[in-house]
Amino acid sequence: xxxxxxxxxxxxxxxxxxxxxxxxxxxxxxxxxxxxxxxxxxxxxxxxxxxxxxxxxxxxxxxxxxxxxxxxxxxxxxxxxxxxxxxxxxxxxxxxxxxxxxxxxxxxxxxxxxxxxxxxxxxxxxxxxxxxxxxxxxxxxxxxxxxxxxxxxxxxxxxxxxxxxxxxxxxxxxxxxxxxxxxxxxxxxxxxxxxxxxxxxxxxxxxxxxxxxxxxxxxxxxxxxxxxxxxxxxxxxxxxxxxxxxxxxxxxxxxxxxxxxxxxxxxxxxxxxxxxxxxxxxxxxxxxxxxxxxxxxxxxxxxxxxxxxxxxxxxxxxxxxxxxxxxxxxxxxxxxxxxxxxxxxxxxxxxxxxxxxxxxxxxxxxxxxxxxxxxxxxxxxxxxxxxxxxxxxxxxxxxxxxxxxxxxxxxxxxxxxxxxxxxxxxxxxxxxxxxxxxxxxxxxxxxxxxxxxxxxxxxxxxxxxxxxxxxxxxxx
Amino acid sequence: xxxxxxxxxxxxxxxxxxxxxxxxxxxxxxxxxxxxxxxxxxxxxxxxxxxxxxxxxxxxxxxxxxxxxxxxxxxxxxxxxxxxxxxxxxxxxxxxxxxxxxxxxxxx
Numbered sequence: 001x002x003x004x005x006x007x008x009x010x011x012x013x014x015x016x017x018x019x020x021x022x023x024x025x026x027x028x029x030x031x032x033x034x035x036x037x038x039x040x041x042x043x044x045x046x047x048x049x050x051x052x053x054x055x056x057x058x059x060x061x062x063x064x065x066x067x068x069x070x071x072x073x074x075x076x077x078x079x080x081x082x083x084x085x086x087x088x089x090x091x092x093x094x095x096x097x098x099x100x101x102x103x104x105x106x107x108x109x110x111x112x113x114x115x116x117x118x119x120x121x122x123x124x125x126x127x128x129x130x131x132x133x134x135x136x137x138x139x140x141x142x143x144x145x146x147x148x149x150x151x152x153x154x155x156x157x158x159x160x161x162x163x164x165x166x167x168x169x170x171x172x173x174x175x176x177x178x179x180x181x182x183x184x185x186x187x188x189x190x191x192x193x194x195x196x197x198x199x200x201x202x203x204x205x206x207x208x209x210x211x212x213x214x215x216x217x218x219x220x221x222x223x224x225x226x227x228x229x230x231x232x233x234x235x236x237x238x239x240x241x242x243x244x245x246x247x248x249x250x251x252x253x254x255x256x257x258x259x260x261x262x263x264x265x266x267x268x269x270x271x272x273x274x275x276x277x278x279x280x281x282x283x284x285x286x287x288x289x290x291x292x293x294x295x296x297x298x299x300x301x302x303x304x305x306x307x308x309x310x311x312x313x314x315x316x317x318x319x320x321x322x323x324x325x326x327x328x329x330x331x332x333x334x335x336x337x338x339x340x341x342x343x344x345x346x347x348x349x350x351x352x353x354x355x356x357x358x359x360x361x362x363x364x365x366x367x368x369x370x371x372x373x374x375x376x377x378x379x380x381x382x383x384x385x386x387x388x389x390x391x392x393x394x395x396x397x398x399x400x401x402x403x404x405x406x407x408x409x410x411x412x413x414x415x416x417x418x419x420x421x422x423x424x425x426x427x428x429x430x431x432x433x434x435x436x437x438x439x440x441x442x443x444x445x446x447x448x449x450x451x452x453x454x455x456x457x458x459x460x461x462x463x464x465x466x467x468x469x470x471x472x473x474x475x476x
Numbered sequence: 477x478x479x480x481x482x483x484x485x486x487x488x489x490x491x492x493x494x495x496x497x498x499x500x501x502x503x504x505x506x507x508x509x510x511x512x513x514x515x516x517x518x519x520x521x522x523x524x525x526x527x528x529x530x531x532x533x534x535x536x537x538x539x540x541x542x543x544x545x546x547x548x549x550x551x552x553x554x555x556x557x558x559x560x561x562x563x564x565x566x567x568x569x570x571x572x573x574x575x576x577x578x579x580x581x582x583x584x
Binding site: 453 | 481482484489491493
């Protein structure tokens, strides 16, 4: 006899209304009180027969009970009890090749700064022997990207390092080459660069504007916070040198606004001030990430992480208040979360690394992502001979969420999917492990995200559509 | 069910709301019988060769595109996707957009 149960879910109550997040489907519904009462009553009872479920639905007539049952079944709020409790291993009847969407060019190992927390400094085995990518390798990388992009209409090329502006001379030539090759193939190519901002010149800024290159500036906030860790090799501070250049960049970046990425090392109570400072300078969005390091001196303590959560909650509320008035408050962390929840795409992997995204080392080797550049263990082939298919398939098999036993019972697994491979490698000792050190934190952050989402979706779902479009998703 | 009980908020929820429960798993779950608004026009039956439900049982050999589901109702029949053309829909990922790609099935 077929049995049914209420699907694994997370109930959300915010602003006096009830919502349900269906974990496996990543679907979000608003519920009225009778439905909530019914589900609260059925959930602890586990697997029930169809008759038992229908009998538990408080309705005026048998027809209405049947209607309600069908409706819950269709929306997968009620599911067959035997279809796997949490993560089901997907059968792979047909092998599907994943198109290449994003390539990150590691233009140089070198950097003119010597930030004390940098993961490159910790891991760089070839200290002193900095490699630089030549134009021939960069061009070959463009060919590789376009060859493996399959049917995709748009691809992305990212300039990264080290500090990529140390090797600026190849960028204009690569951009021209890429535009020409892309148009020959009927594709559109987008460019982005991540820089520390200290080497920007008027010519470079004009070039970025002219070629519509998206600029992300990596920085820490206002001067004292920034200068503490982001220093030149001689120990001198970098903020004063960077600021006028950043201002010129922001003044001129009207076509494609620049975003800031802040590495958090200490004192989360400064986060709101840093955000307002950077938005005030003219960045359209600012995202925060706790530093990834195995060095205990630079890690945020549990107490700091709790404080950070509180700050994120306040900033999310501020974002929500602005959104309700159709204003924009550029707090990237909540925007990313809201877009992910609105799209509702169920992911089996935490990110695109090793799927549609790879980084390329100065000699043309392919790595999982920019954070693993230069590490042989994570080398997945090279642009001259193609992917190491066996190694890549093994990675894809192993990295799937269904292999992360710790995640199986977690309601946030379809939001977090185990988290960043590099963070796991540094903190958990293996890139395939879930990031257990921040589990509780990510669950609470996901709950803040869900509450913010539910309120905004109820108040103004069009605003969410616009947010998704700003992230490159198409409507419908 | 009336919409007032549950209201879909995100895109995934809206997809679930739009779908009809005619998929294989639900056929088994709902009534044990194949159902659909054009059942009477189904041209015939064949035995399911796959190790999935309904095992060794009869399934419709020709059905409407996407089983008449949601907004993409299309009044024509498709090749059977159980035995002869299991992948015919691959060139038609979104039926509203890509239906022209389907062309004809010519059995050689």
